[in-house]
Amino acid sequence: MALTSSHQAGIDIKVRKPSFDFTSVPEIWLSTAQTSHFMNALSVFIPATERLVIDILRRRIPGVHNPQLRVEVLQLIKQEGTHARLHRLANQQLAEAGFSAIEGLTHWQVKAFEFLIKFMPTSFVTSIPAAMEHFTVNISRAVLIEQKYWQGNTEENEAVRFLIWHAGEELEHQAVCFDVYREFGHKPLWFSLSLILFWMPLSALSTYLVQGYFLAKSRRLKTLTDWRRWAGFIGDSLPLFFSGAWKYCRKGYTPWTKDQLRLLQNTNSDKVP
Ligand SMILES: [Fe+2]
Ligand SMILES: [Fe+2]
Secondary structure: OOOHHHHHOOOOOOOOOOOOOOOOOOOOOOOOHHHHHHHHHHHHHHHHHHHHHHHHHHHHHHOOOHHHHHHHHHHHHHHHHHHHHHHHHHHHHHHOOOOOOOOHHHHHHHHHHHHHHOOOOHHHHHHHHHHHHHHHHHHHHHHOHHHOOOOOOOOHHHHHHHHHHHHHHHHOOHHHOOOOOOOOOOOHHHHHHHHHHHHHHHHHHHHHHHHHHHHOOOOOOHHHHHHHHHHHHHHHHHHHHHOOHHHHHOOOOOOOOOHHHHHHHHOOOOOOO
């Protein structure tokens, strides 16, 4: 591979260090309780997930022979390190607000990841960063394109600013982990199958369960209307987990379509919104 997907599209993966103060974020910081607690559930999983992505990529760097791809991996690692640190801060605020299960959930997530790394074949482990990026970019795109659905009429707050900024960086480095997977000669078909058979159901189930915990704990699952709202949200958001798995098998696949490039340009992660 002479050029990486990102380089070919003229993408520069930059390291930025903005700061956010989560101390006065309201409980409903997006359009509804459902959207807010969905993002809170993802936030619970993000620090350990970013850590896993970073660890796997660090171990794969010696096998990456494309010098441009190496640079991009190192930039991605730095971006993800910042994301993990900021999500830990956000999660601390959630724990202080009474969502005390966060620490235990992270503990079990780490144990599950340790099990996967130990017992799954190398090709599967190499595909994990690309699988994680598949979901983060699906969710990021939705947040950036469907701002009315996610943000509604909420007043601007630090959590929203952080979400939009993080989504922009996820978009920016979306091609890197799949380029690494291909650099190791692994087949796109196995990647697509691992998404469909394993990661898609697991990610959806674990996220909705934790979202349910947040909703129940904040007394937003008390009436039939509450449950209907949650079911409606699940129906709306399921495609974020279950779409796009086969696109990786297309010959010459690159995520950088004209629409994606335009979305990234409009997002401008250099400026925190
Ligand atoms: Fe990230
Ligand atoms: Fe990422």
